[in-house]
Amino acid sequence: MSMINAIVAAVEQVTPLVKHFTFVKEDGSKLPPFSGGSHVVVSMDIGGRVHRNPYSLMGSPEATDAYHISVRKQENSRGGSVFMHEHVTVGMPIKITYPVNLFSLAKKGHKHILIAGGIGITPFMSQIADLNRLGADYEMHYAFRSPEHGAFVEQLKKSCSSRLHCYIDSQGEQLDFKALLGDQPLGTHVYVCGPSSMVTVVLETARNLGWPERHIHNEQFLSPPVGEPFNIQLAKSNIEIQVPADMSMLEAIEAAGVEADYLCRGGVCGRCELQVLETDGAILHNDHFLTDSEKVSCKKIMPCVSRANGKRLLLDL
Amino acid sequence: MASTFKKETFREDYTYSNSAEAIKRFPFPFPEDQYMYSVNIEPHVKGKVGSVCEFTFDVDEHYVAECLDKKITLEQDPGRYQALPHMMDAQWDFLELTMESLSQDYPQHFSLNKNGSVWTWENKPLGIKDTFTFGDSSTLAMEPFDYMGRQVQGDFVLLDHREETLFADAGIVTSQADWSLAFNVGMSWREWHGPVPRATELGVMDRALKHLLNLQFGSPVRRLNWTMTINPRLDTSPENYPQWGGDRNAVNADNVSDLVHLRVELQTLFRLPRSNAIMFSIRCYLINLKDLSTYSRWAKRLHRVQKTMHPDLIEYKGMTKFHPLVVDWLAKFDDGAALDVGTHAE
CATH class of the missing domain: 2.40.30.10 (Translation factors)
Structure with missing residues (x-):
């Protein structure tokens, strides 16, 4: 790379x-x-x-x-x-x-609703620059814990002016997702980035209101979760590797000197996907990429964030 | 790389020809004796000195004549250039990529000077020199994609990345192997690949799409595709079918090696930075069977590939009518001895 x-x-x-x-x-x-x-x-x-x-x-x-x-x-x-x-x-x-x-603006959108929670504001900073340059219609909704946690509010006031709406939790201000998403013209796209609870609420609210799936966008990079150590076997490289508790499979594979493909390392893009040839335990899928049926089938795993708990996990690598 | 550009035509009297040097660097596409449709994508990294992959865009002895042929086609049918309004960022990305690559790789022919956002572009072979403001279309005589699309050999399609697929939302297409930009513009990946026989069943198209959606800026890829064309004609478009379709009837055992050309497409794909779109370029190389047989290795290999070709593919590529003549003509070069894997000439 x-x-x-x-x-x-x-x-x-x-x-x-x-x-x-x-x-x-x-x-x-x-x-x-x-x-x-x-x-x-x-x-x-x-x-x-x-x-x-x-x-x-x-x-x-x-x-x-x-x-x-x-x-x-x-x-x-x-x-x-x-x-x-x-x-x-x-x-x-x-x-x-x-x-x-992996979180691009829908260029054909008629209006864009941006929703950020806390540090989730970061991808919107560059999107706002693009939206302003293109003269697009948008609203920026930014929720954070308390005034001292409102990073970049002053910068956003300058770039978004009246398009910026802030919600400060410590002052009892709540973003009413249903009211916001229930009153938008056709052709509007919604984008959310923030804590997983917030992302889930926005996705569910939009779906329940009948928003088309392709108009709903989110970005949630996952950190590889800490877990129990486990062993994996690489079929092509013909080696066995232990994945320690605080390392991801991908990191353990790299540390063993085996070259593996990757892009986002956060369970989103799908680039690091590996084929599972044999397994005797459960796969702990933590990614946002595989479909539910793919996860159940246990034929694929995303080594950047997912783990396993069996003795044997033979991978096509 | 050519330092002189030939005067030649790709229509009517067809004076196009390949020099000995051009024959030697021809991108022969068959590494093995059998051909099957596959993803065959590799990184578009610098190739050997003198090869068609030495630089980002290959400028060869046909450059000036090809640009002129493109101009004629666009004058006759302005619909060969199309760009949907949301592709303007991608248009500037395209202009930047082509100008920067050409001026860096061929400083004797092209130069780019930047003074902030005011750029001056000079193309000596075509006698063009313009100063414009990057990002401001009103400062160029035509849209940026149209402007530079005319100054690079080959066809270009700009693909918008949305809804987990790619849409062909802009294109400048004048040397296509029987497909229509007017028909395909705005279509998604699966829609425009629908007609390819056997590829869908093999899952080739789904795998290729997945690969391309993860294409990264700074890491372009390439692949070769091929077909056969009668006469060295760039514009084999469905729109102009009456002008070239009938040529297939003129092929006979005496003229097959002059008339039938192997048509190889060097396809490259680049992620574009500002728009997140993908540029798909299709560069066409033509060589007649006689010139190709300069290298007996190529003639032998081509004979074996054609002899074992699946009839669906022969039909899809529009070769059914003259295909037996090609196989017969090539047979005399094939002594049956084993050939090692690879596309090299000697």
Whole structure:
């Protein structure tokens, strides 16, 4: 996979839990342009172990002197966000992938309803730049815990002006999803990014109101969950690998020196899909990619986020 | 890469021909003795010096004549260029990719100077020099995709990525192997691949789509496709069928090696950055059987491939009428000795 060699140009604490990072290219040239909603995967060397986390690009797609990401420090994290918060400093070299977009705007949409919860605001920052440039009709609905957690409100006020609607939980302000989605013209698309409870409510509300499936968009990157250690066998490479509790299958495969395909590393894109040849236990599917029937069939697994609990899991790799 | 461009035609008197150098670098598409439809996609990385994959876009000895033929076709039928309104970002992506690649790879022929968003483009072989504002269509004489689509050999389709599939929402198509842009514009992946025999049953199209939806910016891919065409004609469109369809009746045992051309398409796919669209380019290479048989290895291999071709594919590619003549003519080169895998000439 082609990577970009970047340098950390700035680090800024924007809320008690969120840090904002600015990356520039190592050789001083411009970074590639991208489309609103894109992310990059950042590689981190944590004690000799490579972590790769996806983060949305927040800047304007037109301003390619620098890339901007924001990272929320996760409690119970396996170390990626903690590393970004505690060890990444100005001047450090950092490797990132080329931008990938799994949360793109529907260009033929007549109106766009953007709904963000907390750090879920990040992919919308670049989408808003695109929507403004195209003169599109949109509304930005942004819910967060308390005033000090409202990262980027001032920036959003400037870019969205009257299109911005904020909901501050500590002040008793609630976003009424049914009222919002129940009163939109035909041809409207809705996009949601935030905590999984919020994403679920938006998806269910839209479906219950009869929104067409292709007008409902969401992005939820998953962190590989921590679990019990288990063993896997790779048929083509002819080796057995132990997957430790705090490592994903994909990371364990990479650490064993076997090359595996990947893109988002968050259970969304489907690129790392592996065929299961044999298994004697259950597969713990954690991804958003496989269909329910594919998950039941146990013929495929997404090693970036999913795990297993048997003694034998023979993969076609 | 050619430093001189030939004067030749792809219609009426058909003066098109390949130099010895062009024959040697022809992208022969058959690595094995049998042909079957497959995904056969590989990374579009730099190929050997002098090969058709040395650069992002191949500019060869036919460049000027091909651009002229494209211009004639577009004048006769402006519908060969179509772009739906939501594809404007993709149009600028296309202009940027082509201008940057050409000026970097062929500095003796093309130059691009940027002063902020004010760009100056010079194309010496075609005698074009324009200054315009990137992102502002009113500063170019035509839409950006139309403007640069005329200055690169081959056909281009811009695919919008939405609803988990790809839609052919813009195109500039003047050298197509019997398919119509006017008919396909706005269609989704499964709709426009519907007619390909045996591929749907094999699941080839679904696998290819899945692969393409994950295509990444900065990592383009390519594949070869092929058919056969009578005369070195680029515009074998359904719209102009009356002008070329009947040529198949003129093929006989005496003229088969002059008239029948192997038509190879170098197809490349690029993810475009601003629009998240995909650019699909189809570059056509033509060679008659006589020139192809310069290399006996190719003649032998082509004989075996054609002899074992499934009749559905022969019919789909429009070769039924003259196909036995091709096999007969090639037979004399085939001594039956085993050939190693690969497309090399010697």
